[in-house]
Amino acid sequence: MRGPRSRDLRSLPGVRTASAARRRPAATLQRFNEHTVTDFDTLLCRYAEIRRDGASTSHGEYDEAVTAVATPVFHAGSITASLTVIGLAHRVSRVAGQLTQLVREAADEATTAFGG
Known part of the structure:
Protein backbone atom coordinates (compact mmCIF):
# COMPACT_ATOMS: atom_id res chain seq x y z
CA MET A 1 0.00 0.00 0.00
CA ARG A 2 1.29 3.42 -0.91
CA GLY A 3 -0.50 5.40 1.79
CA PRO A 4 -1.53 9.05 1.38
CA ARG A 5 0.71 9.85 -1.57
CA SER A 6 -1.08 12.19 -3.92
CA ARG A 7 0.81 10.83 -6.91
CA ASP A 8 2.14 7.39 -7.53
CA LEU A 9 5.66 7.41 -8.98
CA ARG A 10 4.36 5.38 -11.93
CA SER A 11 2.43 8.45 -13.06
CA LEU A 12 5.54 10.66 -13.19
CA PRO A 13 7.27 11.05 -16.55
CA GLY A 14 10.51 9.20 -17.14
CA VAL A 15 13.71 11.16 -16.73
CA ARG A 16 14.55 10.57 -20.38
CA THR A 17 12.97 8.66 -23.17
CA ALA A 18 14.80 5.55 -24.23
CA SER A 19 15.63 6.99 -27.63
CA ALA A 20 17.09 10.18 -26.15
CA ALA A 21 19.15 8.18 -23.68
CA ARG A 22 20.57 5.94 -26.37
CA ARG A 23 21.80 8.97 -28.33
CA ARG A 24 24.00 10.04 -25.42
CA PRO A 25 27.45 8.50 -25.21
CA ALA A 26 28.03 6.07 -22.35
CA SER A 56 15.19 2.91 -4.52
CA THR A 57 17.95 0.82 -3.00
CA SER A 58 21.60 1.35 -3.82
CA HIS A 59 23.94 -1.49 -2.96
CA GLY A 60 27.40 0.01 -3.30
CA GLU A 61 26.77 1.83 -6.60
CA TYR A 62 28.65 4.92 -5.48
CA ASP A 63 30.67 3.65 -2.54
CA GLU A 64 31.04 -0.13 -2.29
CA ALA A 65 30.92 0.01 1.49
CA VAL A 66 27.54 1.79 1.58
CA THR A 67 23.92 0.72 1.09
CA ALA A 68 21.11 3.28 0.89
CA VAL A 69 17.32 3.12 0.76
CA ALA A 70 15.35 6.17 -0.40
CA THR A 71 11.72 7.03 -1.05
CA PRO A 72 10.04 10.29 -2.10
CA VAL A 73 7.99 12.77 -0.09
CA PHE A 74 5.18 14.49 -2.00
CA HIS A 75 3.58 17.92 -1.79
CA ALA A 76 0.91 19.16 -4.15
CA GLY A 77 1.42 16.16 -6.41
CA SER A 78 5.15 16.64 -6.88
CA ILE A 79 8.18 15.12 -5.25
CA THR A 80 9.37 17.71 -2.75
CA ALA A 81 11.92 15.75 -0.75
CA SER A 82 13.16 12.27 -0.05
CA LEU A 83 13.78 10.22 3.04
CA THR A 84 16.94 8.16 2.95
CA VAL A 85 18.58 5.63 5.23
CA ILE A 86 22.25 5.18 4.44
CA GLY A 87 24.77 3.07 6.24
CA LEU A 88 27.54 0.55 6.09
CA ALA A 89 26.66 -2.20 3.62
CA HIS A 90 27.48 -5.03 6.01
CA ARG A 91 24.77 -3.73 8.36
CA VAL A 92 22.17 -2.18 6.07
CA SER A 93 22.07 -4.64 3.14
CA ARG A 94 20.74 -7.51 5.22
CA VAL A 95 17.75 -5.46 6.40
CA ALA A 96 17.20 -3.34 3.28
CA GLY A 97 13.74 -4.82 2.65
CA GLN A 98 12.56 -4.00 6.17
CA LEU A 99 14.11 -0.54 5.97
CA THR A 100 12.38 0.12 2.66
CA GLN A 101 8.99 -0.48 4.27
CA LEU A 102 9.85 1.72 7.26
CA VAL A 103 11.17 4.53 5.04
CA ARG A 104 8.01 4.33 2.87
CA GLU A 105 5.83 4.62 5.97
CA ALA A 106 7.85 7.60 7.24
CA ALA A 107 7.68 9.25 3.81
CA ASP A 108 3.91 8.76 3.80
CA GLU A 109 3.74 10.52 7.18
CA ALA A 110 5.91 13.35 5.88
CA THR A 111 3.70 13.59 2.78
CA THR A 112 0.67 13.92 5.06
CA ALA A 113 2.45 16.60 7.11
CA PHE A 114 3.20 18.54 3.91
CA GLY A 115 -0.46 18.27 2.97
CA GLY A 116 0.05 15.65 0.27
Missing part, protein backbone atom coordinates in the same frame (compact mmCIF):
# COMPACT_ATOMS: atom_id res chain seq x y z
CA ALA A 27 31.02 8.13 -21.25
CA THR A 28 28.62 10.68 -19.74
CA LEU A 29 27.77 8.26 -16.92
CA GLN A 30 30.66 8.19 -14.50
CA ARG A 31 31.73 4.82 -13.11
CA PHE A 32 32.67 4.87 -9.42
CA ASN A 33 33.17 1.11 -9.09
CA GLU A 34 32.03 -2.16 -10.66
CA HIS A 35 28.50 -1.74 -9.21
CA THR A 36 27.86 1.66 -10.79
CA VAL A 37 25.21 1.63 -13.52
CA THR A 38 26.74 3.19 -16.65
CA ASP A 39 24.51 1.70 -19.34
CA PHE A 40 21.54 3.92 -20.27
CA ASP A 41 19.20 1.00 -21.00
CA THR A 42 19.97 -0.46 -17.59
CA LEU A 43 19.51 2.95 -15.99
CA LEU A 44 16.14 3.42 -17.69
CA CYS A 45 15.07 0.00 -16.42
CA ARG A 46 16.14 1.05 -12.91
CA TYR A 47 14.09 4.25 -13.21
CA ALA A 48 11.06 2.21 -14.26
CA GLU A 49 11.54 -0.11 -11.26
CA ILE A 50 11.84 2.86 -8.91
CA ARG A 51 8.67 4.43 -10.32
CA ARG A 52 6.88 1.08 -9.96
CA ASP A 53 8.16 0.30 -6.45
CA GLY A 54 8.14 3.83 -5.04
CA ALA A 55 11.58 3.34 -3.54
